[in-house]
Amino acid sequence: MSMLYEFEGKLLFKDSKIPIPCISIYTDAESIKQFAEEIGSDTMMAKGQALAGGRGKAGLIKKVTKETAEEYIKSIIGREHKGKPVAAVMLEELVEITKEYYLALMLDNKSGSYLMLASTMGGVDIEEVAENHPTEIHRTLLPINVDPQTYHFMELGKEMGFKAKTLTQFASICVKMTQMALKHDLTLVEINPLVITPDDKLIAADSKVVIDGNAYFRQPSIAALQSQRDQHTDLEFEATQAGISYVQLDGDIGIIAGGAGLSMATCDLLEFYGSSPANFLDVGGGANDEKVYKALELISKMDVKGIFVNFFAGITRCDDVANGVVSANKKLNIKVPIVIRMIGTKDAEGIKILEENGIHAYNKMEPSAKKIVELVKGGN
Amino acid sequence: MAVLLDKSTEVIVQGMTGKQGSFHAKSMIEYGTQVVAGVTPGKGGQEVLGVPIYDTMKEAVEATQATASVVFIPAPFVYSAALEAVDSGIELLTIITEGVPVRDTARIRRRVFEQNATLVGPNCPGLITPGEAKIGIIPGAICSKGNVGIVSRSGTLTYEIIQHLTLSGYGQSTCIGLGGDPVRGIDFKESLRLFEQDPETKHIVLVGEIGGTGEQEAAQLVIEEISKPVYAFIAGNGTWVKPGKQMGHAGAIVHGKSGTAQEKLRILNEAGILTANTPSEIPNKIKENM
Missing domain, CATH: 3.40.50.720 (NAD(P)-binding Rossmann-like Domain)
Known part of the structure; x- marks a missing residue:
């Protein structure tokens, strides 16, 4: 699951014939001049491109002129917004707005079908609308193998109060959104706001597009855009390259575990015993010694007070885990306490390897979690 | 069976x-x-x-x-x-x-x-009826035949809980690994119905995690249809969980309040389901309840 930048979403809209304002990506002073000529106006919007909401409130979206644009753009590009960089700035023509609407197509996990959501309360936080004005959100659940047609969305358009040409325009945008989602394996296509202009044209003024990360193998063009940006930190990127699922947290104890559920339960246990996890890390099923080494290398780059390794080996083999730990211990110069818990496939062999190298291993999860918390606290 | x-x-x-x-x-x-x-x-x-x-x-x-x-x-x-x-x-x-x-x-x-x-499934460890047969990758050695039915969204965490049960003398009727994806085949609800009808199952253990609404639907079903005692453990109950971040499983991502472990535990408790703070508490809860 990963999100596209607004401008990438809008380019997909354009390919799908969903109306968008005229846009361009800033590259240099010349690009601003050219864009002003293209739209026939000296005034335009500059919109910082970051993969997080609330850009307007953070001052990353501003009305500028061709004279003031560059100074503003240089002041926001590269800035961090909710932990994500402002990677680019998009120039956009001004759109005259009569009213703002909300429109989104999402894959509904419960039914497995696409669900079109629409509201006349656009431009604002839709979760707030859902919570406080639930009757203001209209829905159409599509058939699972839908071949979208305008008739699927006419009722939704009427509920939104659209009539005549605006109604057919609305239904046509819905059809194109659905076709686009089907073509690119999208789990969310959100337009907030969808605006109507004084001459009754509907235009997508924003875009939020999320693609199913599992479908990259058949969406090569989007996958190429995405590979680096799904990760939020350098370590998270490095982990993904190694096939490790890693999320940086802000606690004291670095964890390495096999399996997502067990990794979460490990984080929980550290808190339960009075400490906190520095990360979530799942090496996945069937991890070998190299992956365990890599995981320890990642953790050793962080400022942690202790490390807890927790494996219930099914497909994974404890002797592999032990070999990874032993070589990391030799090469990485880890100075903080480590507690290792391993059980399951080849656990006797694994424990023997560790003990030959002077490392004690536990076989129960809860006492070992308690142990690492004690060691970390005692070291303070 | x-x-x-x-x-x-x-x-x-x-x-x-x-x-x-x-x-x-x-x-x-x-x-x-x-x-x-x-x-x-x-x-x-x-x-x-x-x-x-x-x-x-x-x-x-x-x-x-x-x-x-x-x-x-x-x-x-x-x-x-x-x-x-x-x-x-x-x-x-x-x-x-x-x-x-x-x-x-x-x-x-x-x-x-x-x-x-x-x-x-998909993205699941499969299922096992201890002492009889298994489909998938759950290690047979940690299981023992008995009358606790287990249904879980996780893999290795399920093994952890199976082993605690086995070591405490509670064997299992069948263990079902639902898988960690947001869209999956059978869910907690269908599994609970199967265990309710199965004469060999006397207790039902539900292993959930953050994200989605499967556990909440299960709680509703327990109120309406399930007479057997149900126990639950939910992974991701700490304050460390970051909303909007995916925790390994594609399904384990919190959007809004309803997907948090705290909210799930609250709803499960309200439905009379006995919830555990740690995996080892599950067999203790069964013992207390007998």
């Missing part, structure tokens, strides 16, 4: 000539599962572990009358393999593969539903 499978269930392994498929087929056979055929297109006529390989599911089902299949095939090919299985009359389809596109799963699930079959 317990639920879904027993020692008489005949199973076809899809992808049996592959590394994963042959490794796990061997462990399934050693555990006592009736693995009667394998299917790999283009490898029909071969034998693996003494089991005949067919090119198509239709041939394998016609030759063996098997009712179950398990998929150990790379994600891009799962959609086709799964539809082939269901269209060939398979009644219990288990998909172990991780990374299946969510729309593929949704469409597989629809076809399974239309054919009145059952889908377990």
Whole structure:
């Protein structure tokens, strides 16, 4: 699951014939001049491109002129917004707005079908609308193998109060959104706001597009855009390259575990015993010694007070885990306490390897979690 | 039988000539599962572990009358393999593969539903009826026969809980691994119904995690239909969880309040389900309740 930048979403809209304002990506002073000529106006919007909401409130979206644009753009590009960089700035023509609407197509996990959501309360936080004005959100659940047609969305358009040409325009945008989602394996296509202009044209003024990360193998063009940006930190990127699922947290104890559920339960246990996890890390099923080494290398780059390794080996083999730990211990110069818990496939062999190298291993999860918390606290 | 499978269930392994498929087929056979055929297109006529390989599911089902299949095939090919299985009359389809596109799963699930079959997974460890048979990758050695039914969204965390139960003297009727994806085959609800009807199951343990609404729906069903005692553990109950971040499983991502472990635990408790703070508390809760 990963999100596209607004401008990438809008380019997909354009390919799908969903109306968008005229846009361009800033590259240099010349690009601003050219864009002003293209739209026939000296005034335009500059919109910082970051993969997080609330850009307007953070001052990353501003009305500028061709004279003031560059100074503003240089002041926001590269800035961090909710932990994500402002990677680019998009120039956009001004759109005259009569009213703002909300429109989104999402894959509904419960039914497995696409669900079109629409509201006349656009431009604002839709979760707030859902919570406080639930009757203001209209829905159409599509058939699972839908071949979208305008008739699927006419009722939704009427509920939104659209009539005549605006109604057919609305239904046509819905059809194109659905076709686009089907073509690119999208789990969310959100337009907030969808605006109507004084001459009754509907235009997508924003875009939020999320693609199913599992479908990259058949969406090569989007996958190429995405590979680096799904990760939020350098370590998270490095982990993904190694096939490790890693999320940086802000606690004291670095964890390495096999399996997502067990990794979460490990984080929980550290808190339960009075400490906190520095990360979530799942090496996945069937991890070998190299992956365990890599995981320890990642953790050793962080400022942690202790490390807890927790494996219930099914497909994974404890002797592999032990070999990874032993070589990391030799090469990485880890100075903080480590507690290792391993059980399951080849656990006797694994424990023997560790003990030959002077490392004690536990076989129960809860006492070992308690142990690492004690060691970390005692070291303070 | 317990639920879904027993020692008489005949199973076809899809992808049996592959590394994963042959490794796990061997462990399934050693555990006592009736693995009667394998299917790999283009490898029909071969034998693996003494089991005949067919090119198509239709041939394998016609030759063996098997009712179950398990998929150990790379994600891009799962959609086709799964539809082939269901269209060939398979009644219990288990998909172990991780990374299946969510729309593929949704469409597989629809076809399974239309054919009145059952889908377990994808991205799951499969299921085991201890002492009888297993489909998938749950280690047989940690299980023991008994009357606790387990249904879980996790893999290794389930093993942790199974082992605590086994060591405390509580064997299992059947353990079902639902899988970690947001769209999946059978969910907690269907599993609870199966355990409710199964005379061998006396206690039901539900292992959930953050994200989605499966646990909340289960709580509602417990109020309406389930008479047996239900226990639960929910992973991701700490304050460390960051909303909007995915924790390994595609399904384990919190959007809004309803997907948090705290909210799930609250709803489960309200439905009279006994919840545990740590995996080892599960057998204690059962003991206290007896």
